[in-house]
Amino acid sequence: MCGICCSVSFSVEHFSKDLKEDLLCNLKRRGPNSSKQLLKTDVNYQCLFSGHVLHLRGVLTAQPMEDERGNVFLWNGEVFSGVMVKAGENDTQIMFNYLSSCKNESDILSVFSEVQGPWSFIYYQASSHYLWFGRDFFGRRSLLWHFSDLGKSFSLSSVGAQISGVANQWQEVPASGIFRIDLKSASTSRLVVLKFYPWKYISGENVITEECVNTLTQIAADLPPFVSVVANEAKLYLKDPVVPLNMMLPPIPSEIDCSTISNTPPTRETFQVFLTNGHMKEVVQQFIDVLSSAVKKRVLCLPRDEPLTPNEVLRTHERKANVAILFSGGIDSMVIATLADRHIPLDEPIDLLNVAFMTKEKIIPASFNKQRGRQKNCKTPAEESSENTAVAADRSDKQFNAPDRITGRAGLKELQVTNPFRIWNFVEINVSLEELQKFRRARICQLVHPLDTVLDDSIGCAVWFASRGTGCLVTPDEVKSYQSSAKVVLTGIGADEQLAGYSRHRVRFQTHGLEGLIKEIKMELGRISSRNLGRDDRVIGDHGKEARFPFLDENVVSFLNSLPVWEKTNLTLPRGIGEKLILRLAAVELGLTASTLLPKRAMQFGSRIAKMENNNEKASDKCGRLQDISLENFSVEKEIKT
Template structure:
């Protein structure tokens, strides 16, 4: 994981040899192990490259890297497959070696088409005055752009700064393909032309032309008038890293595998009925295999004290965990944790990060009202005074005020994992957040990470993920609870499961209205928008702690496997909640020996953690969130 940035200026008087302090600070938080800047200057333009590295594999390689021909490379990614990177090698060096040997545009596209894993990059090709940049197919790594001074400068960065107004917004670089800017031409014409090399979405020529046209129109809509977007003249493209979604429909009428299930109480035996079918069992085992491999790649690509004996590791690191899981006890995080257990050395703990936001009803003392009356409407309490009292109470007896749904299922999930492998140390970290802490840290640290996204849903999920991934909470053991700070640099998250396996309520609504054809289209739409809806935001939020987010469900081989299956082998929405959605994942959980968690219905993080109930109860998820706009308005008033 790295913080990468390139600031370009076409005007000497507008060029600064240093990044703004707040942007530099935000980048360093992403990459605390190494920081370096590099200047490239020509008659027509100046480029300031800034790289900040979180060291996770091979030898520590400071960025940006450069070669004797003046090429410069910034890499924020992980090569998990497609290009060979040995355990002791650094993928930044490997990627730059291949890039430096590329003779033309086609070679560059061929290279990035091979890479399996999350990435964003910036590459300056000196001989052609070209600046190449982009994000992977799913947009698992953040990259933003910011155009200013009427075309005299622009900036690319993993993370932005607090925007001071609508006209000064950072925007996410679309995960539509790779972009190239001819810097010399741009300085002469005084307009920036973004040449797009798109992902090839289908094998049909007309289809890809239509997709490219739509992409160009969508991208241009959010850009200033002096920035133009155009398809590359050679009509070159990147090869889609996953197989197309199987849109097949059953020839016969679609019925439940076992109609009696919908009428009987849900138990683990309900799911076992499905596994009596040979084909279903084989598909589930194949799914476990491909997902297990994805988890393995993501938990082994990091440095460990491998030369020490197990007893010495425990002595020197005090049972240090290298991997953490964003953990609600739900089916997604349970399966990820169980598979991580298969591959992480047994003497190494795994941190289970469980976040809860204070529930007002359970924390208000009866005598809080100065007049001695019980307060009927708990939401009417002064938030600042309430938070101070609640935080003090929480510190005295951690956990008692935070019995939110995800805390309850998390504790139950912990018991399942302990039963499955009692030899493993499972660090269940209870992360408790008061209203005062939420509001203070949203204002000072989180809001700019969520932006440019700005809805109530983005606020809720962004804040919840930030606190969870920070890993500062209470380590709960049989002997009680003690303060704990997770040191894990890698954070596994289950994002991608709901999108692919019909886990959201909107999937069920679409299925009831339009059948399997409508469900297929909904899943296709979910995958198509996941880069702009979720992943850039989550990457920025988690990386702010000097940690790297890894997404096993979005491994290219996992997505290709699930895309190859007909939809009825992944979900059966004729069955009740808690069994029909994400059916293949529930069956995998049963095969892995998990019990109660296999039957838990989907519960969104914002509701399971109760952050959605903290401040306002009458908001819609899609509403613009005023809490994310406050800082912008404050900054604007100060500047004016």
């Protein structure tokens, strides 16, 4: 994970040798282990490169990197496969080595076509005055662009910074391909031309072409008049890393009679009906294998302490967690936690981050005031009895008894049964209205931008507080404050989009049948970069942590895309069974119990953030709380810096 930025100026009077303070601050928060700037000047333009590194693999490698020919590279990504990165090597250095050896644009496209994993990058080719940049196929890493008036300058950055009085100054770089700018040409014409290289799927010798004209039109719609986007003349492209979605419809009704399932209360045994089908059982096992491999890559690609010797086993409690999971106790996070447990060393704890927002306070007897204050601060004095501690935890429940807290605790018990030898740190993250409003003004509104809906506000705030990892560990013996040290945060995003987990999938199925459902799933996956992933990367990265998305691993998506829709979901069945059916069957095979039957509950409702402020809002409404309040931000930011 890194914070990367390139600021280009075609005008001496508009050029600054330093980034604006608030932008630099936002970038540094993403990359706390190394910060560096590099200035490249030409008679026609100036480029200021800024790199801020969160060190996770190989030797700490400062960015930006420059080779002997003056090429410059900024990389915010993880190479999980496709390009060879040996143990102990740094993937930034490996990627730069490949790019430095490229002889033409086709070679550059080949490099990025091979990489599997999340990435965004900026690459300056000195000899040709080209600036290349882009995001991976799913847009799992944020990259924004900002073009100033009259084409005198522009910037690319992992995260933006709000400017008072300027609306929509930053926009997300589309994840529909990669881009190239001829800086020398742009400096003389004062017109910025974005040369576009789209993703295309290759099947055998055939290239399946998406409608490029529509894509170009969509990209151009949000650009200022002096910026244009055009297809590259050679019609070069990147290879799609995943197979297309299987659009097949069933020729005959399902072999499984679902009538008995629909008419009985769902139980875990309900799923055994499906698992008696040999083909379905095999498909479920294949899904477990490919998802387990995806989780393995994401929990092992990071530095960790040496394993404990047999004589040191008693010191397991002193170990710090390297991996955290955004954890609601729902089916997505439970399966991820179970698979992470397979691959993370047993002497290493796993942090389960569970966020809840305060409900309206009830009248509390004066005798509890002192104790309640202690619980709010998550501090238990040494002299306090365990009985009083239990009372404190119970008092907290009344304020933070959100649905995700209840299912999270139930999920914790399941995991403890599955592996009682693992230390599972269930981190209760309690957020008051005052704290929510304070940090939204100071931090979160900048990170969610350029997205601006009520839904973006709710999800952005919930994910920011959860991934921060500041909360309490509540055990039968004590309540103590806790700060997660994990640099890697696993999240279940991508499961609902691919497996028809949202209520709108059920509505679509009821109105347009399987054909409509398939189109909805295709649309969901196609827009996930602009709807979710850039925002979540900015929000989680703000804590110097890296978001990793196992359900969006290229092999996982290809496997699920290859299946006919009825092997993934069955929306003729009740909630808690039919949606994400293949994932629920996988959970049963993994030994999970009650969590396999939990219906989908959106994070904004599960955490109760949607109940905090305005209950009458619609998710798609523009959110006034996310409007430009940067002058206020600046003073609040100084107040709360740590």
